[in-house]
Amino acid sequence: MGYYCPAGTRHPHEYPCPPGTWSNALGSQTVSSCWLCPSGYFCNSSGLIQPTGICAPGFYCAGGAKTAMPDDGVTGNRCPARYYCPQGCTSPLLCPDGTHSNTTGAAECSDCPTGWLCLEGEELQLCPEGHYCLGGTVEDILPCPPGTYSPKAGQSQVEQCLLCSAGINFKNPDSNISTGVGGPCPVGHYCPEGTSLSLPCPLGTFSNSLYVTKKSGCTVCPAGQFCGSVGLSRPSGPCREGFYCPAGASSSTGSDSEGGLCPQAHFCPTGSAVPVPCPAGTYTNLTGQIKCSPCHAGYYCPESTSKYTLYPCPPGFYCPDGTKHATQFPCPRGYYNPEPMTHSLDSCLPCPPGHYCEKERLSSVSGKCKAGWFCVSAAWNAQPFDLDNYTNANCLCPASSTGGRCQEGFYCPSGTSEPQPCPPGAFCNATGLPLPSGPCSPGYYCKREATSSRPIDGITGNICPPGTYCDEGSSAPQPCPAGTFSSAAGLVSKDKCQPCRAGYYCATVGLQAPTAPCREGYWCPPGQTDDLALPCLVGHYCPPGSPVPIFCPTGTYQDKLKQANCTICESGKLQLS
Template identity: 45%
Template sequence: MLNAFSSDIQCSQLGNDGRGHYCDTPGQTQVSGLCSEGYFCTQSAKTSTPNDGNLGDVCPSGHYCPAGSAIPHPCPAGSYSNTSGNVGPETCVPCESGYFCDRRGLASPNGPCEEGFYCAGASASPHPSGMTSGGGPCPVGHFCPQGSHIPQACPAGTFTRYLGQASCSECPEGFYCPVQSSNATICPEGYYCPRRTEFAKQYSCPQGTFSGSLGATDIGTCLPCPPGMFCSRLGLGRPEGFCALGWFCPAGSISDKPVDFLEIPGPTISSNLSRYNRMCPPGTFCPQGSFYPIPCTPGKYCATPELDSESGFCDPGFYCSAGSSLPNPRDGEMGDICPPGHFCIEGSSSPSPCPPGCFF
């Protein structure tokens, strides 16, 4: 027959199954029951809800105590609990995003995630080693300051080419960096890229210029379109083509038939601009690719504007100086009628004296 137990130690020995029990009456032959949930009972507790700290107590923060707990169960790493009297593991809260909980039994997170890393939630380390659902090193093209819960994309004009960066590097001159760049990309032809350039065509060479260089850094690398050629569009890597027949293109022309506006005195803005086109005037001709009007060849004439070659030879009985616009000039500058004592065959550039024994 089982004897009655009167001592606390003997009561504790009755419930020798690894769980927390209590004995509320001396001389019991069996334990009174299991320790209540939210409490733990050690040695010989006299109540299911001890709170003296010697024979048991309320389950402390950072732990949980199901019914029959002999010791508190710690919340696992990656979680914490800031309340006491917890009854099950579901009361352990996953570590907040941006923070880490690196050991068991925490009442609060240890602190913020380290810079260069992100802690997505339930992280057990300030620097998660692998990219998992709990976090990891900041990926390339991103930056992670201290306390990051997600990687942040590098803004346009910056980049990161390595893992685990807390900040993004400035895009260097001669390169451009779109959002989330893991490297700087060389500036294309026809454009220039100062520091922090955000996209390839952000800074274009203006009309009338071009740049055939990769990695240009400033507008000074945009060269004027060569004489005899034109550059009508922004961002050209080479001139578009030659000046049109009958026209001439000085350096920096933006059309194959360029027209300039010259400022002249006038009462209003609309009246003080005058069109000045680069069409070859009478008395000159312009083959394709001309950069200045070529005076008509002596002995020939150029009758109309926009010519790409001479109109023809000077009339017989007349002579034509360089730049003549008529086949029979009479002004003495572009030519004139053949003077007495001279003769002028077709295409004469100057009068020829009559030979001895002849006269006209």
């Protein structure tokens, strides 16, 4: 309470209601939710939940006052002369008949001085010649008795009237000196030449002056008031609430003149001279209203609205209660609203992932995020720049981030919602890539998120290890096939794997050296995968690691297969080779 929180507010006391306003409501969103300090009170600080106090005596507070003694003439002022302002005054009050105030800042009126007339709203005036005044009101004006006169104004006692001198003719009754036979034409009346009795001012008029000589000298009742009887010295009162009274009205409802019942789309508080149009943000579809109702949420109401349903809130905007015009509350950039007649900021949808909404008041997204950039959510730029260390959509820092430039090791095609890891077999060596930079170099493998064509970190890839080969674009090392081996790293193709050496065999894939020498009784040519595949021939012998069968030397023989040695010939026998 005492504060309001627009979109993006960081803490509850960031936006206090300003001086001259207050609020005891929760959930306020705009400064317009803060209420003006009511008439007769003042609000001298920010963040108030109730008015500070009552307006000081001698001053009036018209509404929105920031001090107990306002002097700006808008929210209040010092009480002017001829008026008085008691404590808590909302507007200056005229000193009533019989009292006066000739200074500013009066909290109460003083009694009228003797010999003077003090009429409401008028300057002090001396008691007229030919009269004496016991008090300060019109009723206190008494003519000098018959046989007396008074050529001097300002008399306060009958004893001040002088006896008429013999043989002197004094003018009467409408002259400056009275013998008591006539007198000044009283207030509320007019007296043409030769009048013996005063004539009352007619309906719709009044007169607060003496000596009025014509009916036209009676004042027309001012607009907003009525004069409901003849002979009035002041208007009967203000026009009745719910009605309006043009000048000259003789009825409190203005029905006898061009006034009358307040029409639709207008309101008429007490004392209305003309119907007041419902201000923007309000409406009324009824007649005779003293105030207009707030416009319904989902709609807006221009000035003088009688039917709010004619003004649905357009897409791209939202309209809370009291919205004044169609574009008053646009959806902020980064958001859009495809629906009409919505009534809160929550109706504005964040721009979906992979897209951006570049300005306010959008009813659809502006387009896809530009290639080389990614748009997480609520992006307002095709190339967002507020996030440069993306991990995943559930962990954004700051949490309000909308996207950023694609990082090394990633690529972002048009419409990307989050960076795409560089795929296995490829590398991404720069920021802002729409596609991978190219395939992994021969002799190397790229697992994922590689930033170099020849990675060596062991995480995103590495040089091809011994026993394997890596073609261009490899995502993992390929083992040298059985019958081959490689003791060197960085082989660029299968052809670079060495055939197994003669006399040895390579039984499995991915060998860095031959499995073992060929078994005795067998021989292994280059590229052999099995040590028992080729048995030693008759007439030959095959010791371990034989690359070919060896002929038995002279004097020896071998009549069996799979032998590692030859047998010496017996005496008397000859072995022919």
